[in-house]
Each structure stands twice: as structure tokens, then as C-alpha cells.
Amino acid sequence: MKPAPFEWHAPDSVEAALALKAAHGDDARFLAGGQSLVPAMNFRIAQPAVLVDLNRAPGLGTIAQDAEGALRIGAMARNARIERDATARGSHPILAEALHEVAHPQIRNRGTLGGNLAHADPASEMPAVMLALGARFLLRSLRGAREVPAEEFFLGPLATALGPDEMLAEIRLPPLPPRTGTAFLEVARRRGDYAMMGVAAVVTLDADGRCTHARIACCSAGPTPMAAPLAAAALEGSRLEEADIAGAAALVRQEVDPMGSVHASPAYQRHLAGVVAARALRLAKARAA
Amino acid sequence: MSARVAVTVSVNGTTHRREVEPRLLLSDFLRHELGLTGTHVGCEHGVCGACTIRLDGAPVRSCLMFAVQADGHAIATVEGLAPAPGRLSVLQEAFRDAHALQCGYCTPGILMTVSAFLEETPDPTEEEVRHALSGNLCRCTGYQHIVDAVLLAARRLREG
Numbered sequence: 001m002k003p004a005p006f007e008w009h010a011p012d013s014v015e016a017a018l019a020l021k022a023a024h025g026d027d028a029r030f031l032a033g034g035q036s037l038v039p040a041m042n043f044r045i046a047q048p049a050v051l052v053d054l055n056r057a058p059g060l061g062t063i064a065q066d067a068e069g070a071l072r073i074g075a076m077a078r079n080a081r082i083e084r085d086a087t088a089r090g091s092h093p094i095l096a097e098a099l100h101e102v103a104h105p106q107i108r109n110r111g112t113l114g115g116n117l118a119h120a121d122p123a124s125e126m127p128a129v130m131l132a133l134g135a136r137f138l139l140r141s142l143r144g145a146r147e148v149p150a151e152e153f154f155l156g157p158l159a160t161a162l163g164p165d166e167m168l169a170e171i172r173l174p175p176l177p178p179r180t181g182t183a184f185l186e187v188a189r190r191r192g193d194y195a196m197m198g199v200a201a202v203v204t205l206d207a208d209g210r211c212t213h214a215r216i217a218c219c220s221a222g223p224t225p226m227a228a229p230l231a232a233a234a235l236e237g238s239r240l241e242e243a244d245i246a247g248a249a250a251l252v253r254q255e256v257d258p259m260g261s262v263h264a265s266p267a268y269q270r271h272l273a274g275v276v277a278a279r280a281l282r283l284a285k286a287r288a289a
Numbered sequence: 290m291s292a293r294v295a296v297t298v299s300v301n302g303t304t305h306r307r308e309v310e311p312r313l314l315l316s317d318f319l320r321h322e323l324g325l326t327g328t329h330v331g332c333e334h335g336v337c338g339a340c341t342i343r344l345d346g347a348p349v350r351s352c353l354m355f356a357v358q359a360d361g362h363a364i365a366t367v368e369g370l371a372p373a374p375g376r377l378s379v380l381q382e383a384f385r386d387a388h389a390l391q392c393g394y395c396t397p398g399i400l401m402t403v404s405a406f407l408e409e410t411p412d413p414t415e416e417e418v419r420h421a422l423s424g425n426l427c428r429c430t431g432y433q434h435i436v437d438a439v440l441l442a443a444r445r446l447r448e449g
Contacts, residue, residue, distance in 0.1 A: 002317075007311075008294065010357075034353050035350075039353065105420075105421060106348045106402065106424045107335060110353065191420060
């Protein structure tokens, strides 16, 4: 239960961190909050030769709205701070709602959103929330910067589009249009456990109460966070009546690909996907009105 | 073996300086380098909460940080809770009065978690208390007496 030896660097700038990552490639890991990496190192599942600790590199922790109204969250913003941040709570309340379910308060005090997303655990809540919000991620390296949409970032369990020299530097969330409601709900055995199923739902209504846009994404539902585009498309144009929601929930059950765990069989997870999606859609609808 | 790194930390108001390997966990630093064995080590992968300390005021797992990362930061451990030798803090006294511990192994971590929680939430509901305690495992009590103790401490702190 003790980590293997490693070379530790705590650079005082993002550029220096990127230079270290470029020099060491896959032998180096960025250390953000450490709430997933350090347990893996304690178990010696992970034995990076080099750790590039980002905790002393300034400029990665800002939370602010840009000129277009998008919320920009620096990768090192700690989850507990995002949960309490007035700007984030105002523009994207689903962040605080979902973060409340991410592990425990002590973990959120240290863990960062960027670290959570770069870790890409398909059971984690936040990757699904990013899909539902249409997030874009700023990836930086010495070669330059590129923006990757969330749906192209998550490639598999613990696998992302990040190159060996790249850092997830910033999360960009487009503003929610007027009459948009969001909800995150999950079912877990105990508070703070990984969900057996979690659903993030975003719906936008027009002035007549008709759904113009919907997004649904699930966690613990497959090898990556799982979007449910067919269910979302089926809702568009509807008034989100009970029959519409039931129809979408049936599609969500088909669109997930749960792998099962000691707590829940794939069949039970699939059942939960429909139940939780229906509840999340009702809640999002009520909040949009 | 990688090169040792100098660490200067304040623990319960006292400054300590050591040279340590980067892989030394903060929990082991507190216990073995500083002799502060009140911080307990349970699972060493962030699940049990026994090693909870406060880093610049915020409760965190000391088993999920390297000691070198604490350089320049202020740490509070259970040894710093009592106001004077032979006296208990309001929180500790509430734990004694409500029988909130049996074996006591989880207690230091729970006290550090709750000391921060009550500063932020001085008048908590039982549900809020249970959420705050969710990251600390106790295998003796069934939690009921811990919840009682936290609510008792909150009331005593509010009433001064």
C-alpha cells in the first residue's frame, strides 16, 4: 500500500509542465488532485516513473464566464470549489447537483474537475454531465492548443483523446438557452459510492412548452459515458408528456451498454437507466418551465 | 530511490522541516516523521477516512497526498483539537457524552471532518450530518451515536 519510487516535479508554470510532459511522454503522469491516481499508485496499479505535479502551476484554477456566456473552468479547479461557486451554480446548476454525488466531501476538497475527466472513469458522474452539456475541452501541449468536444474525448475505460504530451487545460461549457432545465440523478448503494446508474438530462422548451432540444447522458452505463441521442431526438417537438418521457426512457434502456458489477447485473442497470432517465427528464422539464 | 526533497509544514501551529522521499505519503509523514500518531491509517486508498486531516482548513485524506505536496501549507490534526492538556473541545466532549465511539479507530478522522463541517454548517439537519459523515467509515457504532454527537456538539456550539 505504498507507492513505488518516482521522480517528482512541481513546475511553477503551465509551460514548464508541458515541457516536462513532452520530454517524458507516457512515462510521466500529471498529478492534479490525486484522488484517483494516488490510490492507483498506492496499490501499485500505476507506477509512473515521473510525476508532474500541477498544484503549483498558476492559472489552471479559474472559474469564469467568457464574453459569449460560456463557463470556463480551469482543469485544476477543485470540485468542492466548483460546487460552491456562485457563477457556476447560476449558469450550470447541474454541476453542483452532480458534484454532490461525486465521492465524499474530503475527496471533493482535493479532487479537480480536470483530473476527474482526464481519468475518464466511465462510472464517474462528471464525464456524463459533460456530454449532456455539450462541453468542449481545451487540450494544450508545446505544439499548441486544440479544442475537442466531450463526445470525441472519451474513448474507453480510462482512455481519452489526450496525446502523450497533452494536458487537459480547460473545460468550456456553452451557456444554457432560456427555458432550459437540467437534472442529474443517480442510484447508488450508499452515499458517495459509484452509481449503479446515473443520468444527466438537459431539456430546452419554447414559449409554448414544446421541447426544442434535449440531451441525455448516463454514467456506469458502458465503456465510456453513454449519450442517448435517439432518446433525446425522440423528445424534440414533444411537450414532454408522460407518454413522451416513457418512450424516451425505453430508448435510453436500449442505448446504454452496462457491464454489470458486484452490485448490479447488466439487466438491472438497464432497468435503472429507464427509471432514472424518466425521473431526470421530469425534473429537468419542471425546472425549464 | 529518488532524491530527498525538503518540506516545511506547519502542523497544529508548529513548524516542522524534514527531508523526505517524494513517495512518502502525508499520513506516514505525520505518523513516522513527526510522531503524531493520532492520525490513523486504515485503507490507504481514500475510502475509509481514518486519515482525514485539515489542509489549510479543508478536510482531506492524508493518505492521498504526498508529504512533499504539503510544503508551505498549514495542517491540523486531531492532536490540535483539545484547547489545553486534560481538557476536551466541545466536539470531543459531545462525542464522549453521546457515546459516539467504541474502538476509537475512526474517531480522529471523523473529528477532523466534523470540526470543519460545523464551521461551515453550524445548524445542520440530521440529513446534512449523515452526508458530511459519508466519507468516514465506522465499523462499531452503526453511526447513530455519531450523528447524535454531532447534533449535540452543534447545539452546544451555537448556545456558546
